[in-house]
Structure formats: structure tokens, C-alpha cells
Amino acid sequence: MKTIASLCSLIVCSFAFAQSPITSIPFELFGDHMLIKVSVDHSEPLDFIFDTGSGLTVIDSDVAEGLKLSGKKIKMNEATTTVELIKHNEIEIDGFPMEKNIKVYATDLDHLEISLGRDIDGIVGYDLMHHHTIRINYENKTMDIYEHGKGPKSGDAVPFVLNTSIPTISGKVVLNNKEPHTGTFFIMSGAGTTLDFNSPYAQKYDVIHKTGKHYSYLVKGITEEETLHYEGHVLSLSFGNQVIKDLPIGISQANHGIQASPEVSGIIGNKILSMYNITIDVPAKMLYFEKNANFGQKLSVNCSGIDLQLTPDKKRVLIHQVFEDSPASDAGIKLNDELITINDQSVAEFDLPDIKDLLKKEGETVNLVIKQDGQEKSVSLTLRSLID
Numbered sequence: 001m002k003t004i005a006s007l008c009s010l011i012v013c014s015f016a017f018a019q020s021p022i023t024s025i026p027f028e029l030f031g032d033h034m035l036i037k038v039s040v041d042h043s044e045p046l047d048f049i050f051d052t053g054s055g056l057t058v059i060d061s062d063v064a065e066g067l068k069l070s071g072k073k074i075k076m077n078e079a080t081t082t083v084e085l086i087k088h089n090e091i092e093i094d095g096f097p098m099e100k101n102i103k104v105y106a107t108d109l110d111h112l113e114i115s116l117g118r119d120i121d122g123i124v125g126y127d128l129m130h131h132h133t134i135r136i137n138y139e140n141k142t143m144d145i146y147e148h149g150k151g152p153k154s155g156d157a158v159p160f161v162l163n164t165s166i167p168t169i170s171g172k173v174v175l176n177n178k179e180p181h182t183g184t185f186f187i188m189s190g191a192g193t194t195l196d197f198n199s200p201y202a203q204k205y206d207v208i209h210k211t212g213k214h215y216s217y218l219v220k221g222i223t224e225e226e227t228l229h230y231e232g233h234v235l236s237l238s239f240g241n242q243v244i245k246d247l248p249i250g251i252s253q254a255n256h257g258i259q260a261s262p263e264v265s266g267i268i269g270n271k272i273l274s275m276y277n278i279t280i281d282v283p284a285k286m287l288y289f290e291k292n293a294n295f296g297q298k299l300s301v302n303c304s305g306i307d308l309q310l311t312p313d314k315k316r317v318l319i320h321q322v323f324e325d326s327p328a329s330d331a332g333i334k335l336n337d338e339l340i341t342i343n344d345q346s347v348a349e350f351d352l353p354d355i356k357d358l359l360k361k362e363g364e365t366v367n368l369v370i371k372q373d374g375q376e377k378s379v380s381l382t383l384r385s386l387i388d
Contacts, residue, residue, distance in 0.1 A: 019151070021135070021144035025094035029141060030118060031353030032192030032270045036143065038124060039092040040104070043067055046121035050143070051190025052280065053258070053267070054125030055165030057091070057104050058083075063121045064106035071106070083107040093128065096145060102127045114310040115320075116192075117352025123190065126165040133281045136189070138274045139292045151279045155290030158240035160187065167280065167287060168264055171239035175210040176388070178235065183265025185239070186258065187287065191269035194299060195237050196229075196250035200262040207251055208232065212388030214251075215323045217307055228253040231302065233387045237272070242289060244272060248301045248387060271299060300360035303383035304328050308339065308355060317347045317355065319370070327381040338371040359383065 027050065028035040037045035040059060059069070064086060071086035084106040091098045109120050128134065133151035135144040144151070160167040167187040173195070174180045183201060197207050208214065211232025218226035230251040237244045252259040252266075259267070275295040279288035305326020308317055317339040322328050339347050342358055343366055350358075358366060365382050 019146060021146050021151075022132070023094070023096045024142050024144045025096065027141050027143055029138070029274070030351070031116065031356070032274070033116060034136075034143075034189055034270070035120075036124075037094045038122060039095075040067060040069070040122075041089045042092075045094070047119065048122040048124050049120060049190050050128070051123050051125040051188060052129065053166045053186055053188030053190050054123045057102055057122070057124045057127045058109070059086070059104055059106050059122040060109040060120065061106045062108075062110075069104075069106065091124075093124070093145075098128065099131045110312065114312060114314065117310055119314070125190065129167075129280050129282050130165075133279065135277070135279045136273075137277045137292075138294060139277065148283050149281065151281060153279065153286075153288050155276065155279070155288040156240040156242055158242075158287045158289060160285055160287055162282070162285070163261075163264055164258065166258070167282075169239050169268075169287065171237060171265075171268075173237050174235040175205070175207065176212045176233055176235060177210045179205070179210060181205055181265075184263075186264055186267045187273070188267050189270050189273055191267050192271065193250050193267065193269035194247055194271045195234070195266060195268055196252055196259065197266040198259050198261055198264060199252045199254050200260065201265040202251045202253075211249065211251070213386070215302075215305075215326070215386045217321050217323060219250075227255070227259075231387055237268075239268075240289060244275070246299075248299055300357070301362075302360065302386050303362045304359035304366070304381055305386060306333065306359060308352060310352065317352065323386060326386055327383060331379040331381055332372075333368075333370060333379060334372060339368060340371055340376060341367075341369040343367055 034050040035047050036050050038048040039045055069086045071084050073082055073084050086104050086106050089104055091102060113120050133146040133148050135151050158169050160169045168184050171185050172180060172182045208230055214230050214232035216228055216230050219229045232249055232251060234247050234249050237247055254260045276289040277292050305323040305328035306319055307321035309320040311318055319333055319335060319337040322333055322335055362383050362385050365380055368379050370377050
């Protein structure tokens with residue numbers, strides 16, 4: 001009788017943890033960003049980034065204008081950012097209606113589009129997580145939406161707190177000099193990075209000089225302003241029962257925004273998050289990390305010394321940055337050169353993230369044709385890692 005009772009209990013528990021989702025929606029992984037289909041006021045499906053670090057639902061101002069959405073212009077926390085709080089709308093995610101009274105803000109996303117390499121119609125995050133439990137399956141590229149508390153609880157349970165509506169967890173890093181430090185980290189699926197240190201934390205522990213060989217570059221956020229960033233390396237990152245070793249990382253030098261926050265040590269981005277299938281339960285303040293097939297795969301780094309972005313019309317690929325002491329600088333590639341072909345194929349045949357991936361294959365040689373000062377020029381780059 002005891003065995004039967006135990007078996008029944010197991011069946012009941014298994015059923016409780018195997019609730020069916022309200023809906024399951026596909027997403028596209030474009031580079032390191034998740035894109036889902038969102039409709040606003042019964043519009044045609046739009047491409048929105050799903051970002052767990054976005055406390056606001058944002059729509060591109062050009063898209064809002066095309067949908068005849070308008071509202072009141074307001075200043076956000078950063079004085080350089082002006083957004084338009086548009087009138088209430090009906091929002092659906094792949095046909096699934098979100099709750100009413102969600103505020104939507106219109107702002108210009110063109111600068112993100114040329115950096116990512118495609119049109120972006122908007123960004124959504126907390127407004128979806130706040131109302132539902134979310135299960136992200138990076139292997140199947142599906143997002144399951146549950147009633148709160150009904151999602152699967154498989155994997156490593158990691159508690160979090162909300163900081164400016166962003167899930168924030170505790171963790172530990174071991175720097176290249178074997179120096180361990182604890183900290184707290186934003187969970188941001190919209191950040192196409194592994195681990196980024198916020199500027200106050202990096203300055204406090206002099207992280208730049210404890211990450212081995214490193215290089216600097218410029219990055220953009222929701223605003224058009226570019227801030228200095230460094231790329232380096234740490235021995236490990238751990239959180240919950242998870243340990244990720246041999247990790248390329250970023251080091252922010254931001255003076256404002258969330259990466260200037262002294263309260264939080266940094267950001268865990270989508271390059272790490274995509275190693276897991278993740279359940280996000282906001283009311284319970286719990287994340288569940290279940291390893292998937294991506295876990296343990298080598299994390300690629302810049303091996304060319306080139307940063308690319310599209311022209312404003314999104315028709316050509318430009319050299320946005322050239323890093324010192326790199327294959328690109330050695331080959332004489334310059335800022336604003338146009339990339340024409342890679343390995344004898346026109347860049348028009350590739351998405352921008354695919355071109356960047358080809359330039360991360362350490363040890364390989366890539367053949368480029370660039371247009372420099374109006375003349376086409378052939379160069380070959382033997383790719384090597386820019387960090388230790």
C-alpha cells in the first residue's frame with residue numbers, strides 16, 4: 001500500500017510539473033538575439049527582440065508612425081533619450097494576446113539595426129514576464145508561455161531579485177590572476193555578450209589589468225551614444241550550481257545607464273543564457289537553468305580585428321572599427337572601408353552575424369575584397385584571437 005501511495009504521489013507531482021503551456025511560440029535566433037513576432041493594433045507581425053533586460057515595451061518610431069500611433073514625448077532617465085509614450089494598444093505575440101494597459105514607448109532604433117544587421121521593429125521583455133511564466137527552449141527555438149507558477153521547474157533553481165525590472169542573480173568570477181570575486185549580475189537575453197562587467201565593479205577590482213591580453217572597442221545601447229568597452233578573459237563564472245570556464249568577457253567603461261550601476265556587478269548575456277533552456281518565474285523570483293546541447297561549446301571571439309555594421313540604408317557592409325595590433329590593422333584595412341566579398345562570395349549573400357562568425361575562426365585564412373578610397377583591394381587575413 002505504501003508503494004502504491006508513493007507511486008500515486010509521484011504521478012501527481014509529475015503532472016503538476018508538466019502543465020501544458022497556454023501557447024508555444026517560435027523565435028528566430030539572429031546572431032545572439034531572440035526575435036519574436038508581435039502585432040500591435042492588429043498589424044502585420046513585427047520583429048521584436050525579446051530582452052529579459054528590457055523594463056519597457058518599445059516600438060521603433062518609424063514603425064509607430066506607419067501604424068499611425070502617436071502620444072506624448074517624454075524624457076527618460078538618460079537626458080539624451082527622448083521617447084514617445086503612445087496611446088494604449090492591443091498587443092499580440094504570435095497571435096497570443098498580452099494583458100491590457102501595457103505602456104508602449106516609441107523611439108528610433110536605426111542605430112541598433114545597422115549594428116545588428118537587420119530591421120528591428122521593437123523590444124519586449126518585462127511586460128511579458130510580469131504576466132506569465134516563460135520557458136525558453138534554445139534548442140527548439142520555442143518560447144512556452146504558462147500561467148504564473150505553472151511552468152516546468154526542471155534544472156538548477158537559481159533565485160533572483162528584480163533590479164529596475166531586470167532579473168538579477170548572485171554569482172562569482174575568478175579573474176585571470178586567480179583572484180575570486182562575488183557579485184550580482186543582470187540576466188539580459190537582449191545582450192549579445194557572455195559576461196560584461198559594469199564600470200564601477202571593473203574599476204573597484206581593476207578588472208582590465210587582471211584579464212590577460214585585451215583590446216578596446218565601442219558599443220551601442222538603446223541610445224545612439226557609443227561607449228568604450230574592453231574585451232578580455234576570465235578563468236570562470238559560477239552561479240547556482242553552474243560553472244562556466246575559460247570565458248571571454250567584456251568590461252564596460254560607461255558613465256551612465258545600467259552598465260554604470262554601482263549596485264550590480266555586470267550582465268550575463270545571451271551567449272551564456274543560450275547554453276540552457278530556462279524557466280523564468282517572476283512571482284516566485286526563481287530561474288531554472290537546464291543545460292542544453294550548446295553547453296560546453298567553445299565561445300568564439302574576434303579574430304580579425306574588424307567590427308562591422310551596415311550603412312544607414314542597410315544595403316552595404318562597412319568597417320566600423322579596426323582594432324590595433326590585429327590581422328586587419330596589419331593588412332591596412334581602414335575605418336569606413338566597404339566590405340565587398342568574403343572568400344569569393346558577395347557579402348549580400350550573408351546575414352551580418354554570419355559574416356562576423358566567419359571572422360572568428362581562429363587559425364583559418366579569409367580572403368576579403370574591400371573598397372578603400374574608391375578602389376577595390378584584395379586582402380588576406382590569418383585569423384588569431386585578440387585575447388589570451
